[in-house]
Amino acid sequence: MSDASRVVLGLGGCVDYELKLTADVLEQLITSYGIRAAELTSPPAVVSSERDLVVSILGYVARGGGGEHFVASAPALSTFADRFAHRTTLGGTSVRAGLLLDRLGIPSALHLVTVNDDFRRLLPAGGEWFNSGTEDTFFPHLIVQFDQGLHVRAGDLDLTSPFPNRLIYVNDPANEIMLLTDDLGSRLSRASVFLISGFNAMRDETLLDSRLAALREHMRQLPADAVTYFEDAAYHEPAFSARVRAALLDRIDVYGLNEDELQTYLGRTVDLLSPAEVADALAALSKLIPAPILVLHTKYWALAYGADAASYTDAVDAGIVMAATRYVHGDDMTRADGEELRTRRRRAESVVFATALADRLGEVVSCRPAFQLDVANPTTVGLGDTFVGGFLSAIAGKAHR
Structure with a gap:
């Protein structure tokens, strides 16, 4: 049995075009497309053109938010990307987590579910992967980063981003289909850790139900002591989120999500530094998603919530350390960078919050504060994926329920 078979990461992956927004290009697009400030309050439900894409992006920049969307027009993605300096990387929660591991x-x-020359070039040499596709495919995702303080002024628009963040725009038939390999079950029979992610890209209800049923059948071969981690995401068809949970929740040990997904589920904003508001949010979330352990990762802190929360403290902290290391060092991060970052100060307000939340909720929560970081050019792409990889690094080979 190969060591790699102990940790199985799925289910999809992609090539990313990563870029960072600049005010001059955005201002040119606002002017040429005649975009008005009022449009940002009700962005298009379907992104079907580059103009729609710009309106959607500006809405997120204005509030410093992150998100993910299906784009009906694949050419709009490449047209927009070509307006900026961009680089080609590999993405998807499972792939980025694997790169960190x-x-x-x-x-x-x-x-x-898709492989091409970029995958072969960028995946670790000697790394183990298996592909459900029968031929090479290429459906790049647009990954948009923006810095805190990005100021855009054109027409009647005058906005400044309050936070740095990232956006994901996708037109990817391979991940929409999410074909599973026939040998997934036999591989899972030797696994101690299994990561599930990627169903958020699917758009056909019948096909989704078929894939979920097939995955459940494969998961029957998981050892009883294996840890199954499910990482949530923004669903291109929002109603599908409940279908996925209904199909898989009884087989999930740890259910992870970020602050954007939390607030979407609750339908309200949550003050992430208010112990009372977060406690109420966790109570409401646990009714909607009654997983044994909920893992919530945010820019201020990360936590495990559930009866066995304390046993995941080290995993939560490893996730925070690795995500912070990526924030500072990007794709060039090393293990030594992570060890150095671990010695840095934690955010003062986050330390106060974590203590107060523990006082309020007791042993059902284990919260670790984020680091105090002042970085001129932070990396905002892949932080959640890197958190997942860090979390899994702490439990790989030591699966438990």
């Missing part, structure tokens, strides 16, 4: 010296096996 490789840097930490922890082997894993990746289940992919």
Whole structure:
């Protein structure tokens, strides 16, 4: 049995075009498309053109938010990307988590639904992966980063981003289909850790139900002591989120999500530094998603919530350390960078919050504060994926329920 077979990461992956927004290009687009400030309050439900894409992006920049969307027009993605300096990377929660694990010296096996020359060039040499597709496919995702303080002024628009963040725009038939390999079950029979992600890209209800049923059948071969981690995401068809939970929740040990997904589910904003508001949010979330352990990762802190929360403290902290290391060092991060970052100060307000939340909720919560970081050019892409990779690094080979 190969060591990689102990950690199976799925279910999809992609090539990313990463870029950082600049005010001059955005202002030119606002002017040429005649975009008005009022449009940002009700962005298009379907992104079907580059103009729609710009309106959607500006709405997020104005509030410093992050998100993910299906784009009906694939050419709009490449047209927009070509207006900026951009680079080609690999994305998807499972792929980025696997890349981190490789840097930490922890082997894993990746289940992919699309492969091409970029994958072969950028995946770790000697890494283990298996692909459900029968031929090469290429459906790049647009990953948009913006800095805190990005100021855009054109027409009647005058906005400044209050936070740095990232946006994901997708037109990807391979991940929409999410074909599973026939041998996934046999691979899972040897696994101690299984990561599930990627169903958020699917758009056909019948096909989704078929894939979920097939995955459940494959998961029957998981060892009883394996840990199954499910990472949530923004669903291109929002109603599908409930279908996925209904199909898989009884087989999930740890259910992870970020602050954007939390607030979407609750239908309200949550003050992430208010122990009372977060406690109420966790109570409401646990009724909607009654997983044994909920993991919530935010820019201020991350936590595990559930009866066995304390046993995941080290995993939560490892996730925070690795995400913070990526924030500072980007794709060039090393294990040594992570060890150095671990020694830095935590955010004062986050330390106060974590203590107060523990006083309020007791042993059902284990919260770790984020780091105090002042970075001129932070990396905002892949932080959640890197958190997942860090979390899994702490439990790989030591699965428990």
